[in-house]
Amino acid sequence: MPRRALVTAAASGIGLAIVRALRAAGWQVVLSDLAASEGAARAAELDAEWVACDLRDATQIEALAVAAGDVFLLVNNGGIAGPTLPVAAMPPEAWEEVLAVNLTAPFLLSRAVVPRMQAAGGGVIVNMASVAARIGHAERSPYVASKWGLLGLTATLAREVGAQGIRVNAILPGSVRGARIEAVLAAYAAANDLTPEAAEARYLARQATGRFVEPEEIAALVLFLASDAARSITGQFLGVDGGFQ
Numbered sequence: 747m748p749r750r751a752l753v754t755a756a757a758s759g760i761g762l763a764i765v766r767a768l769r770a771a772g773w774q775v776v777l778s779d780l781a782a783s784e785g786a787a788r789a790a791e792l793d794a795e796w797v798a799c800d801l802r803d804a805t806q807i808e809a810l811a812v813a814a815g816d817v818f819l820l821v822n823n824g825g826i827a828g829p830t831l832p833v834a835a836m837p838p839e840a841w842e843e844v845l846a847v848n849l850t851a852p853f854l855l856s857r858a859v860v861p862r863m864q865a866a867g868g869g870v871i872v873n874m875a876s877v878a879a880r881i882g883h884a885e886r887s888p889y890v891a892s893k894w895g896l897l898g899l900t901a902t903l904a905r906e907v908g909a910q911g912i913r914v915n916a917i918l919p920g921s922v923r924g925a926r927i928e929a930v931l932a933a934y935a936a937a938n939d940l941t942p943e944a945a946e947a948r949y950l951a952r953q954a955t956g957r958f959v960e961p962e963e964i965a966a967l968v969l970f971l972a973s974d975a976a977r978s979i980t981g982q983f984l985g986v987d988g989g990f991q
Contacts, residue, residue: 750774751972752814754801754855755824757785759924760874763961764821764968765792771969776814778824801851802843811858816866819972820859822852822896823874827926828888830933841888848892853899856914860907868911870972873900874964875916877987885937897983904981913980915971920987921949923958954989 751768755761757779765788768775775794779785782798789796799810801824828844829836852873863869878886879893897916904914921927927949935945950956964986970976971984 748772748774749818749972750776750814750816751819751821752776752778752810752817752855752859753821753823754778754799754810754851755780756821757781757788759926760919760922760961760964761821761823762788763965764823765794767962767965767969768819768972769794773819776817778810778814801847804850804854807851807854808858811855814859816862817859817869818863818866819870819872820855821872821874821968822855824848824851825874825876825892826889827930827933828886830885830930830937832885833887836887844888845892845895848889849895849899852896856899856903860903860912863912864907864910869913871903871912871914872968872971873914873916875900875918875983877918877920877985877990879916879918879983880985885934900983901981908980913971913976915980916983917964917967917971918983918985918987919964920953920959920985920990922964923960927958952990953987957988959986959988 751773753761753764756765756777765775765777769792777789777794778797778799780800786796797810797813799806825848829840856871873896875896876893878890879897883890900914900916931945935942
């Protein structure tokens with residue numbers, strides 16, 4: 747019987763690449779996203795299951811976990827960038843929203859699926875962190891804080907559930923090609939009085955490869971971490987960042 751996975755924020759970008767890779771490998775996949783029409787269309791296209799979910803809403807997260815059922819793989823891919831503002835100007839409600847989506851939602855979903863994984867004798871959780879979880883990043887305080895916190899959750903949960911055959915790891919992407927990085931670069935350019943081209947050049951100059959990471963490269967690592975070849979890999983923070991410095 748095919749193994750079953752739940753992927754959040756899966757209607758586009760990294761999440762969609764992960765769903766495509768899992769389906770190509772024969773997995774059953776539950777695809778979730780806030781973008782209902784786009785998510786439903788992608789699910790139909792890929793013969794995946796579709797559940798709408800707003801990761802800011804604990805009730806919807808609980809309903810998603812119930813609808814997904816017994817999953818072997820949970821990919822906590824959902825995340826938002828938040829405003830590009832200094833701490834002194836950051837609205838508290840923006841801080842709360844970013845932490846709700848980027849940190850609290852992975853906690854709630856992990857909390858919901860772990861007992862089922864324990865009963866089944868194993869499972870895999872992959873948390874999508876960021877290269878920002880290793881650095882400070884001016885004017886991105888809620889995003890950076892949420893991703894640092896996600897590493898703490900990853901390491902702690904890995905130690906709690908490893909003996910039950912559950913592995914928990916975090917992936918730290920660099921600048922990944924797609925709509926999300928385009929929005930971040932636009933906000934960064936506006937905040938620093940740069941042209942979009944100059945903002946992109948400044949970001950890419952920090953990556954040794956000098957290019958954006960492709961979503962499919964992230965998806966390939968998820969597939970590996972979910973495989974038996976990675977059975978001794980847990981509690982790790984794995985960068986796919988083009989040699990970000």
